[in-house]
């Protein structure tokens with residue numbers, strides 16, 4: 279096993295990096311941050327035009343038939359530049375599920391638009407009363423002739439106020455055991471009876487609570503069999519659980535190194551010359567290195583035909599918890615100035631230290647909390663009893 283990337287993959291990385299260097303300007307980043315929405319239509323379409331939207335998809339769907347390592351370096355670069363990807367990612371993930379198990383008419387209706395950046399899809403799994411235990415969902419879908427009537431609410435429907443559709447988990451058979459009475463739907467978010475209310479998070483990002491009151495959708499919007507929602511959902515959870523967040527540590531490290539190289543302490547000594555500063559920077563660098571190795575091990579396993587059932591969660595837990603630890607440590611190192619706000623002109627490194635510290639906390643929650651990931655590692659990886 280080795281993780282040395284070949285020259286072609288590195289050339290692909292350079293292409294992605296050059297594009298992101300052109301489009302991820304400070305003005306664009308600030309506009310995104312102030313809007314609280316990690317999505318921009320023109321940015322997403324720019325990725326489509328460059329072939330960076332779904333490079334591993336087959337050419338017939340608008341992809342480039344690229345391999346998993348190209349996808350990995352693309353994700354590394356997007357994360358490292360903090361590109362506004364969440365809605366594009368959820369769209370691509372759901373499009374992948376539609377491609378695999380969606381009805382033919384839905385494939386015709388959704389896939390081409392999704393791959394061009396014209397159709398967007400948010401995720402509607404979490405509810406006000408259940409998040410980690412997704413299968414406890416109580417939002418109901420009741421059959422009415424050839425349609426379904428949906429009632430309930432979903433918490434943290436990120437981008438639910440701007441997306442075209444929501445990939446919604448609903449209970450169709452309340453009398454069955456909880457995992458067996460669920461069905462997945464693609465609900466048009468402009469349907470009468472849908473409402474999205476803003477929920478602001480610690481990192482400054484807007485997510486939503488969405489309400490569904492007698493929302494009527496035709497049976498053609500069902501994905502998978504009735505009561506087979508858990509199997510359909512599992513396809514997406516597997517993807518989510520395997521996410522690594524190491525490139526955000528690289529982002530932090532770059533700013534911390536820049537700060538250390540350009541700042542002189544009160545005693546007249548450059549910060550970078552101080553042993554404590556170097557020791558702390560080195561620790562962040564090690565966390566980054568291990569995070570990337572864990573993530574790349576998952577890519578290697580997938581390439582080798584194995585499923586990283588426990589290795590994906592290991593990459594997620596290690597990288598996100600390292601990011602939390604490292605961003606807090608860098609704020610302590612830089613001192614009170616590090617708490618100056620993101621994009622405040624007087625803040626060191628444009629205020630990225632305080633923002634990364636706020637941002638890092640959410641990464642240990644979404645896409646499966648650290649506790650849930652640890653349970654997967656223990657039970658499915660180590661074979662320990664539940």
Ligand SMILES: Cc1cc2nc3c(=O)[nH]c(=O)nc-3n(C[C@H](O)[C@H](O)[C@H](O)COP(=O)(O)OP(=O)(O)OC[C@H]3O[C@@H](n4cnc5c(N)ncnc54)[C@H](O)[C@@H]3O)c2cc1C
Pocket residue numbers: 400401402403404407408409410411433434435436437479483485640643644645646647648649650653
């Ligand atoms: C910013 C943000 C964006 C999000 N975006 C989306 C989105 O777009 N779509 C969507 O559907 N969801 C989204 N989520 C929801 C996210 O996936 C859930 O918040 C997460 O699954 C946790 O659920 P919860 O908040 O209900 O917490 P809970 O499940 O109530 O957990 C509370 C605490 O208990 C712990 N816990 C729970 N169960 C166990 C267990 N079995 N063993 C040990 N500990 C346990 C958890 O780890 C946590 O510490 C988002 C969340 C955030 C914060």
